Amino acid sequence: MAYRIGELSKLIGISEHTLRYYEKEGLVVPERDKNNIRHYSEDNKLWAEFILHMKGTGMSLDDLKSYTQLWKSGEEGTEGLLEILISHRGKVMNQLENYKKNLELLNTKIDFYQSSIEKNKAANLYEKFVHIKKNRDKL
Amino acid sequence: MAYRIGELSKLIGISEHTLRYYEKEGLVVPERDKNNIRHYSEDNKLWAEFILHMKGTGMSLDDLKSYTQLWKSGEEGTEGLLEILISHRGKVMNQLENYKKNLELLNTKIDFYQSSIEKNKAANLYEKFVHIKKNRDKL
DNA sequence: GATTGACTTAGAGTTAACTTTAAGGAGTAA
DNA sequence: TTACTCCTTAAAGTTAACTCTAAGTCAATC
Numbered sequence: 553m554a555y556r557i558g559e560l561s562k563l564i565g566i567s568e569h570t571l572r573y574y575e576k577e578g579l580v581v582p583e584r585d586k587n588n589i590r591h592y593s594e595d596n597k598l599w600a601e602f603i604l605h606m607k608g609t610g611m612s613l614d615d616l617k618s619y620t621q622l623w624k625s626g627e628e629g630t631e632g633l634l635e636i637l638i639s640h641r642g643k644v645m646n647q648l649e650n651y652k653k654n655l656e657l658l659n660t661k662i663d664f665y666q667s668s669i670e671k672n673k674a675a676n677l678y679e680k681f682v683h684i685k686k687n688r689d690k691l
Numbered sequence: 692m693a694y695r696i697g698e699l700s701k702l703i704g705i706s707e708h709t710l711r712y713y714e715k716e717g718l719v720v721p722e723r724d725k726n727n728i729r730h731y732s733e734d735n736k737l738w739a740e741f742i743l744h745m746k747g748t749g750m751s752l753d754d755l756k757s758y759t760q761l762w763k764s765g766e767e768g769t770e771g772l773l774e775i776l777i778s779h780r781g782k783v784m785n786q787l788e789n790y791k792k793n794l795e796l797l798n799t800k801i802d803f804y805q806s807s808i809e810k811n812k813a814a815n816l817y818e819k820f821v822h823i824k825k826n827r828d829k830l
Numbered sequence: 831g832a833t834t835g836a837c838t839t840a841g842a843g844t845t846a847a848c849t850t851t852a853a854g855g856a857g858t859a860a
Numbered sequence: 861t862t863a864c865t866c867c868t869t870a871a872a873g874t875t876a877a878c879t880c881t882a883a884g885t886c887a888a889t890c
Contacts, residue, residue: 605796608789609789627811630804630807630811634801634805637797637800637804638801640797641794641797641798644793644794644797648787648790648794650747650748651786651790652787654744654748654783655780655783655787657744658783659780661776662776665769665772666773668769669770669773672769
């Protein structure tokens with residue numbers, strides 16, 4: 553029920569280096585066995601995955617450090633956790649809007665270039681046709 | 692119908708430094724007057740805004756450089772432009788999904804903490820009530 | 831005449847989040 | 861025994877995209 557660094561690294565798709573870095577930063581701190589080998593619990597894994605999710609929507613490691621500290625502090629940190637989550641949710645909602653708008657912009661541009669290529673191909677075909685016709689007529 | 696660097700900087704919300712940097716990188720290249728002052732045309736402005744949009748959804752300046760070069764090359768660049776746009780659209784769609792999922796996750800967490808705070812408040816109120824009652828009974 | 835806003839080059843500094851290196855040591859599985 | 865995975869520290873290197881500095885010049889406007 554515990555993962556060694558190499559396993560976890562493969563499971564969640566980040567390097568062992570990065571996992572050690574996260575430990576140094578206090579983000580994901582596994583237990584050690586008598587040989588000093590890291591053992592990541594299921595909770596450690598879930599926490600790491602949560603971090604990756606939040607990072608993936610633009611939360612900074614600094615914010616994630618604060619978040620982790622608050623979480624460790626137990627009940628008294630709850631309001632702080634909420635504050636961070638709500639502020640981040642605002643950013644995520646803005647980004648969502650931003651991405652939606654830009655997707656539309658991209659679609660418009662893509663449509664434009666695609667039809668301009670189509671037109672171009674049609675024009676070339678016509679040119680070829682005229683050329684062939686001309687040469688045929690010459691014969 | 693043309694902007695000087697300071698004006699454009701304010702209009703589109705990036706620093707003059709950055710505009711000069713973009714010029715050096717070949718991204719937005721304004722005309723110069725006889726005194727060597729930059730004059731950004733309406734097209735320059737639109738291009739700059741387009742760049743900011745694409746950057747805002749994660750396109751790198753390197754890709755934007757290629758894009759700009761292709762655009763300058765005219766008709767023969769069209770297929771290349773399309774390729775970049777379509778590839779970027781893919782990334783934007785993935786990000787959109789990612790943000791949607793994370794928004795849900797955030798909402799779940801926020802709900803959880805909010806109700807746990809509510810419960811806590813209720814419990815505290817109850818404690819206070821018991822305390823008051825106890826003291827009143829003592830009298 | 832003073833202020834404002836523009837210009838130049840060349841290079842150094844910043845930030846976040848890794849990523850790599852060096853150089854060695856130790857436990858475990860086939 | 862060989863290979864594999866793990867461990868350590870400390871520090872240097874990387875990347876993108878700026879951001880700033882210095883030191884000076886120039887033109888327009890109040």
